[in-house]
Amino acid sequence: MSTEVRQMFSSIAPRYDVANEVLSFGVHRLWRRTAVKLSQAKEGSHVLDCATGTGDLALAFKRKVGTTGRVVGTDFCPEMLESAPAKAAKAGLEVEFQVQDAMALTLPDNSFDVASISFGIRNVDDPVKCLQEMARVVRPGGRVVVLEFGQPTGPYGVLFRFYSKTVMPTVGGLLTGNRAAFQYLPRTAAAFPAGERFLSLMDQAGAYSERAAHPLLFGTAYVYVGTVR
Ligand SMILES: C[S@@+](CC[C@H](N)C(=O)[O-])C[C@H]1O[C@@H](n2cnc3c(N)ncnc32)[C@H](O)[C@@H]1O
Structure with missing residues (x-):
C-alpha cells in the first residue's frame, strides 16, 4: 500500500502545488495559518512537519518561529520534497528537509515542541501508529x-461531494496527467474518520492528555490538536 501511495505522489509531485492552489481556490493557505496558530508555536519553537510534501506547512511554521526556531520537514517520497528547499530559499526561510516515514521517524524522543501533518495522515497505513x-x-x-479533510453535511456537503467526485478528478487530471490520483485523494478523504471519530483515534494512540477538533469551512477540513502527555 505505502509503495503505491509513494508512487502516486511521485507522479504528481512536479504539478502538486499548481493543482493544490487551483483545486482549493487558495483556501489551503488560510487553513495552514489556522493550524500554525492553534499549535501555539512561538518564536524559537522547534517544529517537525511530517508528510510535508512540497513544504508549505513547514514554511508557514518557519515564518512563525523565526530565526531562533527550528523547522524540519519530512516526507517518505523524495520527489515530493524535491521543490521544497528551493521554495524555502526563495522565501528566505531556513528549513531542513529529510526523507522519513511518518510511522517510523528516526528522530529522538522529546526533541520538538510541535509536530504537524497536513493532508497526510489519511494516506499513512496506520494513523494511530503515526499519532504515537x-x-x-x-x-x-x-x-x-493534524490538518485533514472532513465530510461536510447539508446542502454545502452535497455541493462539496459533487465537486470532489467530478470537478477534482477532471481538473486534477488535466493539471497533473494523473486523473486516478485525483479520484483516490477525494475518495480517501470521504472515507477517513473525521471530527469525533478522529478524536477516538487520538485516544487510541494513548499519548495525549487533551485533544480537540476545530472544524474549518463547515467541516470541509479540521485542525485536530493534541497535547502530549
Ligand atoms: C496530499 S500530500 C500533502 C502534502 C503536504 N503536507 C501539504 O499539505 O500539501 C500527502 C503527502 O503525504 C506523504 N506521505 C504519505 N504517507 C507517508 C508516510 N508514511 N510517511 C511520510 N510521508 C507520507 C506523501 O508522500 C505526500 O507528500
Missing part, C-alpha cells in the same frame, strides 16, 4: 497538530 510516533518526538506538554 509524532507524540514520541514531541516533549510532554507540546502539541501535535
Whole structure:
C-alpha cells in the first residue's frame, strides 16, 4: 500500500502545488495559518512537519518561529520534497528537509515542541501508529497538530461531494496527467474518520492528555490538536 501511495505522489509531485492552489481556490493557505496558530508555536519553537510534501506547512511554521526556531520537514517520497528547499530559499526561510516515514521517524524522543501533518495522515497505513510516533518526538506538554479533510453535511456537503467526485478528478487530471490520483485523494478523504471519530483515534494512540477538533469551512477540513502527555 505505502509503495503505491509513494508512487502516486511521485507522479504528481512536479504539478502538486499548481493543482493544490487551483483545486482549493487558495483556501489551503488560510487553513495552514489556522493550524500554525492553534499549535501555539512561538518564536524559537522547534517544529517537525511530517508528510510535508512540497513544504508549505513547514514554511508557514518557519515564518512563525523565526530565526531562533527550528523547522524540519519530512516526507517518505523524495520527489515530493524535491521543490521544497528551493521554495524555502526563495522565501528566505531556513528549513531542513529529510526523507522519513511518518510511522517510523528516526528522530529522538522529546526533541520538538510541535509536530504537524497536513493532508497526510489519511494516506499513512496506520494513523494511530503515526499519532504515537509524532507524540514520541514531541516533549510532554507540546502539541501535535493534524490538518485533514472532513465530510461536510447539508446542502454545502452535497455541493462539496459533487465537486470532489467530478470537478477534482477532471481538473486534477488535466493539471497533473494523473486523473486516478485525483479520484483516490477525494475518495480517501470521504472515507477517513473525521471530527469525533478522529478524536477516538487520538485516544487510541494513548499519548495525549487533551485533544480537540476545530472544524474549518463547515467541516470541509479540521485542525485536530493534541497535547502530549
Ligand atoms: C496530499 S500530500 C500533502 C502534502 C503536504 N503536507 C501539504 O499539505 O500539501 C500527502 C503527502 O503525504 C506523504 N506521505 C504519505 N504517507 C507517508 C508516510 N508514511 N510517511 C511520510 N510521508 C507520507 C506523501 O508522500 C505526500 O507528500
